[in-house]
Amino acid sequence: MPKARKQQVSLDDTRHYHCISRCVRRSFLCGRDQYSGKSYEHRRQWVEDRLLSLARVFAIEVEAYAVMSNHTHLVLYVNVEVAMGWDDAEVVSRWHQLFSGNSLTKRFADEEQRDSMEPWELDLVKMQADLYRTRLMDISWFMRTLNEYIARKANKEDECTGRFWEGRFRSQALLDEQALLACMAYVDLNPVRSGMAKTPEDSMYTSIRRRVRAAMAGKQPGALRRFDSKNRKNEGLPCHLNDYLELVEATARAMVEGRGHMDECTPPLLQRLNVDVDCWLELTQGFEHQFCHYAGRVDSLRRCGGANQMQRVRGTTAAKRLLG
Template identity: 65%
Template sequence: MPTARKQLVSLQDTPFYHCVSRCVRRSFLCGVDTYTGISYEHRRDWVEKRLLALSDAFSIDICAFAVMTNHTHLVLHVDAPKANAWSTLDVLHRWHRVFAGTDLTRSYCDDDQRDNLTQVELNQVKRKAELYRTRLADLSWFMRSLNEYIAREANKEDECTGRFWEGRFKSQALLDEQALLACMAYVDLNPVRSGIATTPEQSDYTSIQMRIRAALQGKQPQQLKPFDANELGPHTLPCHLNDYLELVEFTGRAIRNDKRAAIPASSDTLLQRLDIDLDSWLELTEGFEYQFCHLAGRLQSLQHCRQTDGMHRIRGSGNAKRLLGT
């Protein structure tokens, strides 16, 4: 029996999640359909623009993303404390960037009309705002807002109706730094691994390309969750940006050439700090999505998560111990 989404997403265990959405049958999200010869490459731009717009409205940060031919990979960070700190007006303005809202919520956002609202109407607005606040920090609402929009646009362009995605998105909870960075590298290297691009900087519509272009100017992209050398905190990712970019580059080169000796010792610094064996790292970043089920991390992280939710069976414990250690 499928696991309920509320059991898969627990912010008490982790705010980081790997989300995958796949198209049905022969539907093309992007790329060129070899059967009809029709190009859908322009749809990559749809996905990226919608994704970045949603992140700007929601209290959900983008750690990594890759728009592939018939699926998308996202690594997201749910920032619930950020949403809780918003004022009622902040919540409504953010909600209206994506959704229409109601006549009352729109009136409340208008300085000229707000003073004309009765107390009963103001109470209704506040109740709506609290509902919107919850949704703006909800992973399912974020993915729904992305996938429904893309499905409608694709069906309109194809002049058809019906399901565009296989079903609800697949999610994996990333329980620790090891799982988070391995999954991000897996996502960032997806275009290279599939042959769409030869290098990370040539991987269009990916987070790694955005990070590299910004790094060349000594910056980090504002639309993505930034890196920091300090410990993992609510506002940054758990290593230095240069370390991560080098690790992705060397990992991608090793996967493409199948020469593990090609990875120099300089990249061992981050791996050693995470206590991950080099062979295990390569295996993780070649197929992270398939090494774990709904929870990903070290065995200790999986055990702790299962203790908190009262579950006894730990799926993926063998791979967790083999690839990430105890």
């Protein structure tokens, strides 16, 4: 029986989530239809553009993504502090970039009309702004705003109606840095693993390609959550960018060459995470299927289970074997 979304996404447990959306049509989200010969490759750009534009509006940062032929993978971070720092005018302005709002919020958005609003009207706007703020840091609203846009656009192009995506997206809570970085690598290496690309930098419509290209210029892409080499809490991803890129590159080589193992020199980041090389390769081959709604080390899963009064947390066996 599916678990309620509010039970899957709890910011008290973690701010990091892996979200997967799958297409229900034979014609796929992207790629080429073998029967009609029609190409849908241009839709990958739709998804990437919409995803990154939403990240500039929501208090949700993109940590990793991959747009595949019939599904998408996202790793998202909910930045609660940023959302709580917005004043009501900022919240309303951001909401109006995506939705029309109502007559009161439209007047409030105009500074000249705002000055003439009655106190009771301002109170109603404040209540509405509080609701908008909550939605702007809600992963369900983020995914809804992404997927509905793509579905409508695809339906219009295909001149049809009906479902484009499965009924709901799947989400996995990433409870610690081992789970987070393993999931990011799993997502970033999707095109390599499926044979669509030979190297991470050749993987089109992925976060790893965007990070590699930015790194070549000595930068980090502004559209993605940054890596924080100083490991300051909640100020970035918990490692140095170069360490992550080195680990992903070594993992990709092992996949492409079919060796099933890495070079003799274990990447420093893997040593710091205290994850065995063989376990890492297994994680990056099938992270999505190793865990259910929660992913992390055994102690993280037990802590999450205790906080949510769960008698049993699925994935404990995999966690003990792969993450310790």
